[in-house]
Amino acid sequence: MSDVYAEPTTGAAPTGPATLARYTTLCLGGPAGRLETASSAEEIVQKVREADARDEPILVLAGGSNVVIGDQGFPGTVVLLRSQGVQAIAEDGDAVTVRVEAGETWDDLVATTIERGWSGLECLSGVPGSAGATPIQNVGAYGQEVAETITAVQAYDRSHGEVVRIAAADCGFAYRGSIFKYSDRWVVLSVDFRLTRSPLSGPVRYAELARALGVEVGDRVPLADARATVLRLRAGKGMVLDADDPDTRSVGSFFTNPVLEREAYELLRERAADLGEPPSWPGAGDVVKISAAWLIDKAGFGKGHLGPEGVAISSKHTLALTNRSGTASTAALVALAREIRDGVHDRFGVTLHPEPVLINCVI
Numbered sequence: 001m002s003d004v005y006a007e008p009t010t011g012a013a014p015t016g017p018a019t020l021a022r023y024t025t026l027c028l029g030g031p032a033g034r035l036e037t038a039s040s041a042e043e044i045v046q047k048v049r050e051a052d053a054r055d056e057p058i059l060v061l062a063g064g065s066n067v068v069i070g071d072q073g074f075p076g077t078v079v080l081l082r083s084q085g086v087q088a089i090a091e092d093g094d095a096v097t098v099r100v101e102a103g104e105t106w107d108d109l110v111a112t113t114i115e116r117g118w119s120g121l122e123c124l125s126g127v128p129g130s131a132g133a134t135p136i137q138n139v140g141a142y143g144q145e146v147a148e149t150i151t152a153v154q155a156y157d158r159s160h161g162e163v164v165r166i167a168a169a170d171c172g173f174a175y176r177g178s179i180f181k182y183s184d185r186w187v188v189l190s191v192d193f194r195l196t197r198s199p200l201s202g203p204v205r206y207a208e209l210a211r212a213l214g215v216e217v218g219d220r221v222p223l224a225d226a227r228a229t230v231l232r233l234r235a236g237k238g239m240v241l242d243a244d245d246p247d248t249r250s251v252g253s254f255f256t257n258p259v260l261e262r263e264a265y266e267l268l269r270e271r272a273a274d275l276g277e278p279p280s281w282p283g284a285g286d287v288v289k290i291s292a293a294w295l296i297d298k299a300g301f302g303k304g305h306l307g308p309e310g311v312a313i314s315s316k317h318t319l320a321l322t323n324r325s326g327t328a329s330t331a332a333l334v335a336l337a338r339e340i341r342d343g344v345h346d347r348f349g350v351t352l353h354p355e356p357v358l359i360n361c362v363i
Ligand SMILES: Cc1cc2nc3c(=O)[nH]c(=O)nc-3n(C[C@H](O)[C@H](O)[C@H](O)COP(=O)(O)OP(=O)(O)OC[C@H]3O[C@@H](n4cnc5c(N)ncnc54)[C@H](O)[C@@H]3O)c2cc1C
Pocket: 025, 059, 060, 061, 062, 063, 064, 065, 066, 067, 081, 102, 127, 128, 129, 130, 131, 132, 133, 134, 136, 137, 138, 139, 140, 141, 180, 182, 186, 187, 188, 189, 238, 239, 240, 241, 248, 250, 251, 252, 253, 357
């Protein structure tokens, strides 16, 4: 499978040999203290052990599609994960368990599963980045999440200096979260996915996808149709990396959809009474998930809204903040994120939280 990470994944020019902007889809981030590349699970463990022995902070970086790295960069060791390999490790009736090395390109993996007739990842087509990062924030899109198919994660546990197997039930998967997010204890080495041998997708759960496929929610469609339609929908929103499209010089969604207790949700409805019903989805228990994109738009930050140094809200999707000029600083992007967060709070009393991992910067 291909390695799409080695060079800048979007248009902006690198600004120095160890400048981390080179390795992030935002094309932002200052220098690394030390930059190491690891091409196998053994090498990842070795590089991390060596940095720990030097008592240096470590940043594990794969596709760089979910990080915002400060202009000061990262003073410790950055380990670039480039391990490759996909292996069917178990078969059981219609189920096949596939072990995927952390550095595999996620979308190549999805394409492979579809070619082989393995159902379970098709709606996650086009998500940038690596397979090993998918458990970190329980990657999800168009009604699927990796938590539904991951059975276990092999990881290096820095606090005990050993490789461990963590069953899915112990990964703490939640909406855009897990025990791994904002923790530097574990380095994911490989991930096991349990997929189903079937020419058909799982039941389509996302209304927009069902409409685009011309089916009802709950129907199943050929795997290749699901993939093609998801890729088309994503491309229309600037959510598939494209070096020629500055709208994709982003981390995808910058803010998570707020999850509100019932009382807070009713307060929001009151404050938004003049704007109609806020789009929402029922959550587990008595909570309601609301659309961050709607809040941002209705607070007055529309598509294309410009910030300093040519950072901007994507012209295709209100939730993506972009380094449109390709020459902006992280400080400028963070200033735009703050403006939006504070504007939404002033208008609706709801606090937006960033989805990407912030490294040496705060909003
Ligand atoms: C255009 C675009 C669209 C996107 N769409 C979606 C979407 O639909 N759904 C979604 O969920 N996300 C989406 N994202 C976000 C991103 O693609 C995913 O979160 C992806 O899984 C990040 O992978 P990565 O390899 O780039 O991680 P990186 O950005 O390299 O790392 C992200 C974080 O995970 C940590 N990390 C990475 N690999 C490992 C590892 N092996 N072990 C331990 N820690 C690790 C890093 O230290 C960092 O904290 C999108 C991003 C972009 C740019």
